[in-house]
Amino acid sequence: MIWNPNKECMSRDEMSALQGKRLHKIVEYVYHNVPFYRNKLQEMDIRPDDIQTIEDIHKLPFTTKKDLRDNYPFGLQAAPQSEIIRIHASSGTTGNPTIVGYTRKDIGVWSECMARCLTAYGVTRDDIFSVSYGYGLFTGGLGAHYGVEHIGASVIPAGTGNTEKHLKLIRDLGITGIACTPSYALYLAETMDKLGIRKDDIRLRVGAFGAEPWTENMRCEIQERLGLKGYNLYGLSEVMGPSVSYECQMQNGSHICEDHFYPEIINPVTLEPLPAGQTGELVFTTLTKEGMPVLRYRTRDLCSLLPGTCDCGRTSVRMGRIQGRSDDMLIIRGINVFPSQVESVVLSMPEFAPRYMLVVDRVNNLDTLQVQVEIRQEFFTGTFDTPAAVDALEKRLAAKLKSVLSISAKVQLKAPGTIERSQGKSAHVIDKRQL
Amino acid sequence: MTINQLSIFIENRSGTLIKVLEALKEAKIQIIASTIADTAEYGIYRLICSEPTRACECLKKAGVAVALSDVFAIELDNEPGCAADAVQAFSAAGISITYMYSFLLGGKGILVFRTDDNAHAADVIAKAGLRGIDESALTGMA
Numbered sequence: 001m002i003w004n005p006n007k008e009c010m011s012r013d014e015m016s017a018l019q020g021k022r023l024h025k026i027v028e029y030v031y032h033n034v035p036f037y038r039n040k041l042q043e044m045d046i047r048p049d050d051i052q053t054i055e056d057i058h059k060l061p062f063t064t065k066k067d068l069r070d071n072y073p074f075g076l077q078a079a080p081q082s083e084i085i086r087i088h089a090s091s092g093t094t095g096n097p098t099i100v101g102y103t104r105k106d107i108g109v110w111s112e113c114m115a116r117c118l119t120a121y122g123v124t125r126d127d128i129f130s131v132s133y134g135y136g137l138f139t140g141g142l143g144a145h146y147g148v149e150h151i152g153a154s155v156i157p158a159g160t161g162n163t164e165k166h167l168k169l170i171r172d173l174g175i176t177g178i179a180c181t182p183s184y185a186l187y188l189a190e191t192m193d194k195l196g197i198r199k200d201d202i203r204l205r206v207g208a209f210g211a212e213p214w215t216e217n218m219r220c221e222i223q224e225r226l227g228l229k230g231y232n233l234y235g236l237s238e239v240m241g242p243s244v245s246y247e248c249q250m251q252n253g254s255h256i257c258e259d260h261f262y263p264e265i266i267n268p269v270t271l272e273p274l275p276a277g278q279t280g281e282l283v284f285t286t287l288t289k290e291g292m293p294v295l296r297y298r299t300r301d302l303c304s305l306l307p308g309t310c311d312c313g314r315t316s317v318r319m320g321r322i323q324g325r326s327d328d329m330l331i332i333r334g335i336n337v338f339p340s341q342v343e344s345v346v347l348s349m350p351e352f353a354p355r356y357m358l359v360v361d362r363v364n365n366l367d368t369l370q371v372q373v374e375i376r377q378e379f380f381t382g383t384f385d386t387p388a389a390v391d392a393l394e395k396r397l398a399a400k401l402k403s404v405l406s407i408s409a410k411v412q413l414k415a416p417g418t419i420e421r422s423q424g425k426s427a428h429v430i431d432k433r434q435l
Numbered sequence: 436m437t438i439n440q441l442s443i444f445i446e447n448r449s450g451t452l453i454k455v456l457e458a459l460k461e462a463k464i465q466i467i468a469s470t471i472a473d474t475a476e477y478g479i480y481r482l483i484c485s486e487p488t489r490a491c492e493c494l495k496k497a498g499v500a501v502a503l504s505d506v507f508a509i510e511l512d513n514e515p516g517c518a519a520d521a522v523q524a525f526s527a528a529g530i531s532i533t534y535m536y537s538f539l540l541g542g543k544g545i546l547v548f549r550t551d552d553n554a555h556a557a558d559v560i561a562k563a564g565l566r567g568i569d570e571s572a573l574t575g576m577a
Contacts, residue, residue, distance in 0.1 A: 375444065375500055377495060377498075377500055377501075380444060380500040380501065380502050381502045382442060382502045382503050382504035382505065383502075383504070384442060384444065384479070384500075384502060385440065385442035385479055385481060385502075385504040385506075385534075385549065386472060386479060386533060386534060387472055387474045387477075387479060390444070390474075390477065390479070391474075412476055413444070413476075413477065414446060415444055415445070415446055415451065415498075415499065415500050416498055416499075416500055417498045418446065
């Protein structure tokens with residue numbers, strides 16, 4: 001099924017023409033409404049009228065996460081505050097989160113794109129659909145929620161946590177679809193085994209899985225254990241949220257809503273565009289966004305683009321699986337975590353040496369994060385003669401980490417000088433997850 | 436009235452305990468008593484020894500997380516019931532004992548403990564006629 005055949009199956013010529021028209025409009029819009037972009041374009045001697053076709057996009061400057069951080073909180077917002085009806089926030093690399101405001105039209109576009117995803121998965125108004133992404137500042141919960149409502153299915157705003165109650169609802173209400181992280185889907189399967197619920201006891205048939213990388217093996221396991229068909233759902237809050245791209249029944253690459261989000265693949269080092277099929281860094285330009293449009297936003301996700309008409313009939317370009325990151329961001333329980341966030345917290349507490357290690361693992365299909373820190377000798381005083389005193393210090397750091405990272409981390413105190421001095425960023429992370 | 440106990444942070448990893456003991460051996464420090472408060476990830480190694488201040492400096496030089504903690508040591512007759520009587524005095528005075536361990540030295544029982552109120556505890560020791568011992572007395576017995 002196709003939600004919007006006019007757009008999803010548009011001829012390539014028509015799509016290019018539409019993208020070119022929209023690109024010109026968005027450049028003109030940010031030029032007049034966002035000083036950051038106007039200054040950048042003026043420095044490069046580019047006028048909005050220089051951008052007429054989609055090929056002209058290569059003239060435009062890139063936007064990075066750092067730009068979002070430097071312009072915190074509203075520096076990149078293009079619409080007046082009175083037009084903003086929702087604000088989401090995602091983790092920043094240090095200190096400040098990334099703030100994204102949406103106008104009423106943005107929320108409409110988001111719901112439309114999400115409806116395309118769900119329809120591609122086979123969800124209809126007859127489905128009962130559970131949204132098990134986190135609701136709140138994270139875009140996953142509300143983003144998926146509005147899409148489910150838009151197509152007229154019954155939405156269960158389950159959120160995360162309370163898995164046993166959730167499973168009871170899945171069984172008793174005959175829930176047919178679910179949106180969650182793939183690792184949470186596996187956790188559901190584990191919990192079913194524990195509770196003695198068999199896959200024949202439930203009616204799940206569609207899973208929309210995203211917010212973290214996953215593999216074909218995981219898909220097979222989830223499909224087998226939950227008795228559903230699992231589809232990829234991709235998005236990022238800087239561009240919109242979930243719905244930027246989605247798999248169809250072919251399960252072979254995720255179709256990008258490219259009438260709204262224009263994708264490019266670049267070499268992350270030279271920043272040169274790469275030809276179709278080659279793996280590089282994914283870059284998005286929002287073509288219709290009003291609240292916080294972005295020009296050539298560098299996602300840091302590494303993947304390739306697959307052009308050509310899909311067997312499902314859609315003509316929109318597909319993106320392959322995310323193969324990694326061009327920075328050190330980690331995705332833990334669906335939440336973006338940067339080692340630099342941990343660093344800023346550790347540095348804010350004089351008790352600890354400026355050395356730390358993140359140990360990420362997956363236990364029973366749930367990601368775990370352990371942060372190892374060294375206590376400074378001069379702060380190890382006579383009152384640290386009981387485990388309770390050490391635990392209290394660990395808990396203080398854990399609470400600070402939780403408020404910055406939005407996920408729980410277990411703190412492990414190490415003796416002075418026992419954490420290896422890092423050389424380069426990746427040396428701060430041990431990722432034991434086998435994907 | 437209190438004595439110095441070394442409190443040492445030791446990770447649950449092979450080689451950490453021996454590093455501490457080797458450093459003490461090197462410095463010719465005599466261990467009089469020791470105990471470890473263990474948890475799943477680390478232990479607090481509590482140690483009574485000769486020359487605790489020097490021992491502490493030596494361990495710090497060896498890169499160990501170590502500090503001196505104020506604890507009490509009292510001497511008890513090596514007879515049944517003596518520990519109960521001593522602790523009863525603190526209990527009656529409303530003083531909590533955070534941790535405690537004991538050992539025999541020169542035929543006498545030595546009870547080492549930390550309280551949540553050292554000034555008050557010193558007072559109780561004096562009033563209850565308990566035989567508090569100081570560092571030189573303890574080292575002398577060893």
